[in-house]
Amino acid sequence: MESVVVWYLRMSLIYFVAGAAVGVGMILWPGESGYFVTVHAHLNLLGFMSMMIYGVGYHILPKFSGRHIYSPGIMKVQFWLANAGLIGMAVSWPFTIGEASPFEYLLMLSAFMTLISVVLFSINILKTVKSV
Numbered sequence: 001m002e003s004v005v006v007w008y009l010r011m012s013l014i015y016f017v018a019g020a021a022v023g024v025g026m027i028l029w030p031g032e033s034g035y036f037v038t039v040h041a042h043l044n045l046l047g048f049m050s051m052m053i054y055g056v057g058y059h060i061l062p063k064f065s066g067r068h069i070y071s072p073g074i075m076k077v078q079f080w081l082a083n084a085g086l087i088g089m090a091v092s093w094p095f096t097i098g099e100a101s102p103f104e105y106l107l108m109l110s111a112f113m114t115l116i117s118v119v120l121f122s123i124n125i126l127k128t129v130k131s132v
């Protein structure tokens with residue numbers, strides 16, 4: 001398995017543990033949970049679920065189509081954008097709840113990085129798969 005694919009899977013599982021830990025934290029400290037629901041939801045859905053789909057998708061979908069991945073370069077760039085974007089969103093989100101804060105800029109930047117990573121994944125897979 002290609003090393004970047006293994007890293008997608010590793011990061012997915014790290015986000016799974018982090019997302020579940022934040023979930024347990026929200027149960028233990030319900031008074032603070034409002035700051036963390038969005039972090040929890042995205043660590044699990046963008047981190048665990050999406051990152052797992054990126055890794056498994058990049059490994060399996062080219063094989064299903066009998067082709068090589070369209071762009072190994074995009075696969076690597078997307079890895080960094082997806083991780084930097086998600087970590088930036090997860091770190092900044094709790095500080096942006098309620099009042100205006102400089103963390104909003106980090107949140108916006110991170111959200112755009114995440115969006116670009118989603119677009120890159122979609123292009124890379126669409127250019128890879130073909131019907132028979």
Ligand code: HEM
Pocket residue numbers: 019020021023024026027033037040041044045048049
């Ligand atoms: C140890 C495991 C988990 C615990 C203890 C946990 C706990 C929680 C808690 C306490 C909330 C807030 C509920 C509320 O006050 O509205 C929540 C929300 C949420 N959780 Fe989890 N969770 C866990 C795993 C997961 C996983 C694996 C996923 C997705 C793959 C997930 C997705 C969500 C989502 C999307 C919300 C937000 C729902 C909404 O918008 O109301 N959680 N979770």
Ligand code: HEM
Pocket residue numbers: 037038039041042045046049050111112114115
């Ligand atoms: C560029 C990527 C994304 C951005 C910038 C983003 C942003 C947001 C924002 C601003 C909210 C509202 C939070 C609030 O109530 O204050 C939200 C909620 C939510 N998003 Fe996302 N999202 C992204 C991707 C995704 C993806 C890929 C999924 C699922 C696979 C997802 C699932 C959810 C869910 C379940 C909620 C409701 C839970 C909550 O209240 O936090 N999001 N998202």
